[in-house]
Amino acid sequence: MPMNKEWALTQESFDALLAWLDPDREVAGRKYEEIRRGLIKVFTCNGCHEPEDLADATINRVSSKLKDIKDTYEGQPYLFFYGVAKNILREYWRRKPPPPPPQPPDNGDEIEQYHLCLERCMKQLTPHNRELVLEYYKEEKRAKIDHRKKMAERLGIALNALRIRVYRFRAFLEECVRNCLREATI
Numbered sequence: 001m002p003m004n005k006e007w008a009l010t011q012e013s014f015d016a017l018l019a020w021l022d023p024d025r026e027v028a029g030r031k032y033e034e035i036r037r038g039l040i041k042v043f044t045c046n047g048c049h050e051p052e053d054l055a056d057a058t059i060n061r062v063s064s065k066l067k068d069i070k071d072t073y074e075g076q077p078y079l080f081f082y083g084v085a086k087n088i089l090r091e092y093w094r095r096k097p098p099p100p101p102p103q104p105p106d107n108g109d110e111i112e113q114y115h116l117c118l119e120r121c122m123k124q125l126t127p128h129n130r131e132l133v134l135e136y137y138k139e140e141k142r143a144k145i146d147h148r149k150k151m152a153e154r155l156g157i158a159l160n161a162l163r164i165r166v167y168r169f170r171a172f173l174e175e176c177v178r179n180c181l182r183e184a185t186i
Contacts, residue, residue: 009060009160016066016067016070017059017066020066031078035059035077035078035081036059038082039054039059042082042085042089043085043089043092048089053164053167054088054092055085057088058081058084058085060160061084061088062084113181114177114181117177118173118177120180121173121176121177132166133173135147136148136151148162148163
């Protein structure tokens with residue numbers, strides 16, 4: 001999800017974040033995962049459409065402020081994450097996110113029109129981006145997670161960057177399909 005203050009999480013900043021969470025890297029990794037899961041729950045419970053992207057944006061924002069706060073912040077680091085998450089949630093609601101994607105059609109004609117619109121909209125993406133979107137949504141459950149990590153590695157980008165990139169394409173496609181369906185009913 002594009003945030004007003006985008007900041008890319010580098011390996012160096014990620015290492016610094018883990019060091020701030022705990023001197024033992026293994027313990028820090030567990031804390032990081034717990035914090036991320038907790039952030040996803042917060043955003044999900046608040047009705048956000050892309051809770052994982054918002055959790056990643058929160059982590060990025062905390063990481064971007066780490067140099068300024070790590071020596072002076074008192075208290076448990078996870079509390080700082082939740083404070084930042086509140087701000088990100090406010091920004092999210094101020095932007096008035098787009099409505100959820102249209103419900104799948106019920107009858108054959110509507111299904112056919114939906115597929116025609118989706119095909120038309122997919123053709124508006126470059127071949128590379130079209131392939132990226134299709135590949136991103138392959139697999140299920142744990143295989144999906146592993147597949148997306150491998151995709152990010154293959155593309156030479158962070159997993160968070162991959163999520164954001166695909167989110168933007170998906171938002172474009174949802175809007176395009178909505179407009180196409182609207183035009184078809186006129």
